[in-house]
Amino acid sequence: MAVAQPLEYLSQAQIDKFYRDGYLVVPGFLSQDQTSSLLFRAKELLDEFTPEDHPMTKFTTSDKNHVGDNYFLNSGDKIRYFLDEDAVDSSGKLTRDKARAVNKIGHALHELDPVFRNVTLENDRLKALARDLRFHHDPVALQSMVIFKQSQTGGAVPEHNDSTFLYTSPPSALGFWIALEKCTPMNGALSFLPGSHLTTPITKRFIRLPGGGTGFEQLATPPPPSSNISEKPKETASEGASQGNYVLESCESGDLVLIHGSVLHKSERNTSAHTRFAYTFHMIDSSPYVEYDEKNWLQPTDAMPFSRILNVPDEITLSTTVH
Numbered sequence: 001m002a003v004a005q006p007l008e009y010l011s012q013a014q015i016d017k018f019y020r021d022g023y024l025v026v027p028g029f030l031s032q033d034q035t036s037s038l039l040f041r042a043k044e045l046l047d048e049f050t051p052e053d054h055p056m057t058k059f060t061t062s063d064k065n066h067v068g069d070n071y072f073l074n075s076g077d078k079i080r081y082f083l084d085e086d087a088v089d090s091s092g093k094l095t096r097d098k099a100r101a102v103n104k105i106g107h108a109l110h111e112l113d114p115v116f117r118n119v120t121l122e123n124d125r126l127k128a129l130a131r132d133l134r135f136h137h138d139p140v141a142l143q144s145m146v147i148f149k150q151s152q153t154g155g156a157v158p159e160h161n162d163s164t165f166l167y168t169s170p171p172s173a174l175g176f177w178i179a180l181e182k183c184t185p186m187n188g189a190l191s192f193l194p195g196s197h198l199t200t201p202i203t204k205r206f207i208r209l210p211g212g213g214t215g216f217e218q219l220a221t222p223p224p225p226s227s228n229i230s231e232k233p234k235e236t237a238s239e240g241a242s243q244g245n246y247v248l249e250s251c252e253s254g255d256l257v258l259i260h261g262s263v264l265h266k267s268e269r270n271t272s273a274h275t276r277f278a279y280t281f282h283m284i285d286s287s288p289y290v291e292y293d294e295k296n297w298l299q300p301t302d303a304m305p306f307s308r309i310l311n312v313p314d315e316i317t318l319s320t321t322v323h
Contacts, residue, residue: 161197
C-alpha cells in the first residue's frame with residue numbers, strides 16, 4: 001500500500017468535503033494584490049476589444065444556440081472575445097457599450113497573458129493544491145477564460161456540468177473558478193447541487209460536428225457517476241442534495257471554487273448594480289490515464305499542447321470512475 005503523502009495546502013476536512021459534495025470553496029486562495037492584478041488586466045483586455053474586426057460571435061451554454069464557427073473552434077491557442085447573446089442586434093450591431101457586451105475572454109489566457117499565467121502555470125500554491133487533491137495522475141490545463149457577468153445585463157447560466165463540454169474517457173474535468181469581485185445572491189454567485197457528481201452520469205458531450213460547427217452527441221452508454229475510492233467509509237452528501245436543493249455559495253474576491261466535472265451547478269442573472277467578474281480554468285488528466293479524442297471542440301496544437309501542471313505525476317488518485 002502506498003504511503004500517504006503529507007498535505008501541503010488543503011486540510012483533510014477540505015478534501016473530504018470536495019469528494020463528498022463535488023465542489024469546495026477555498027477562501028483567500030489568491031492574495032488581494034494578485035486578485036487586483038487580474039481584475040485590472042481583465043479590464044485592460046476589455047478596453048483593447050475592437051468590435052469593428054470581430055465576427056460578432058455569440059456565446060451560450062444552451063443546446064441549440066452554442067456558437068459553432070471557426071472563431072470559437074480555433075480559440076484554444078489564442079485570446080478571443082465572446083459576446084452576450086443579446087449584445088448584438090439582428091443587423092450585427094452592438095446593442096450596448098463594448099465593455100458591457102463581452103461575456104467572456106478566452107481560451108489561452110493561462111499561456112499567453114503573463115498576469116494570468118503567473119497565477120495558473122507558475123503558481124506553487126496551485127501545484128500544492130493539485131497534489132493534495134489527487135484528482136488527477138498527470139493534470140494538464142486546457143483552457144482558461146475571464147467571465148464578465150455585467151450588472152443588470154449579465155445572463156443566467158442554466159444547470160450543467162463541465163465534463164459535458166470537456167469530455168474525457170473516463171471523465172476527469174476539474175474546474176478552478178476564482179472570484180475577482182465579491183459574489184452575492186444578487187449578482188450571480190454560483191449555486192451547486194451537492195453530491196450530484198455521485199448520482200448524475202454524463203449523458204452527452206459537446207463535439208465538433210463532421211460537417212462543421214459544434215453540437216451535442218448523446219453517449220450510448222453514459223459513464224457511471226464518479227466515486228471516491230479512498231478506504232474511508234462513504235459519507236453522505238451535505239444537507240440539501242437529497243432533496244435536490246441547490247446551495248448558493250457567496251464568495252469574496254480571491255476565493256477559489258473547485259468544481260468537480262460531474263457536479264451540477266448554475267448561476268442566476270445579475271440583477272444588481274455590481275459586476276461579477278471571475279477567472280476560471282480547467283484541468284483534465286492526460287494520456288495514458290484518460291482519452292481526450294478528436295471529437296472535442298477544443299484541440300491542442302503543435303505550437304501549444306495542453307499545459308502540464310505537475311513535474312512528477314501522482315501514482316495514486318482519490319477519484320476514479322466505477323466500471
